[in-house]
Amino acid sequence: MTNVKLKLNPQLCKHSYNEAVERIARLASYATSRSLKHLGFGDYFSLAEELCKKDLIVLSISIRRLAEMTKSQTNLKKQRIKALRVDADEARRVGDENCWDLLGNIIHGIEIDVFKDIGKFTSKDIFEVMENKEEIDAALSIKSDKFHAKTFALTDLLRGLNDYLDEADQILADHKIFVGSLYE
Secondary structure (H helix, E strand, O other), rough: OOOOOOOOOOOHHHHHHHHHHHHHHHHHHHHHHHHHHHHHHHHHHHHHHHHHHHHHHHHHHHHHHHHHOOOOOHHHHEEEEEEEEEEOOEEEEEEEEEEEHHHHHHOOOEEEEEEOOOOOHHHHHHHHHHHHHOOOHHHEEEEEOOOEEEEEEEEHHHHHHHHHHHHHHHHHHHHHOOOOOHHO
């Protein structure tokens, strides 16, 4: 809850909130599906990965915008997930990253890789990767000019963002802006 009365534009807040919820739903479906390879490889497989990246960017922009409008960046920074960071010198460390920074990394990153099957982790041979049928929950690797890579589970990010949206929903309701399925 917030005691400070903000001057919020209801349409912009609703748009950002609704866009974020839709993208989380789409990404959760993609991240946890286990049937993509059962159909065989085709254009749909690479398109699904590209849609994942597009949804990530739109989700990141929508949530950061909502956090800025509602002055709730601190709430988003409190949401932390486990990530592997690899620096330019190949030094690796596992630690917690806050969702605010990860969204910024997604928006401003120079490369996003999506890992949906174990083959990408175990082989550089494209034919071995294609023949491998073992799918995993999606993982992301973001590259930036500030670090070599941050890798984390997409479901962990979505869980943190969903928790943040619950808090944002309450802030909006405190300002008489009603979003979410309870108000439809």
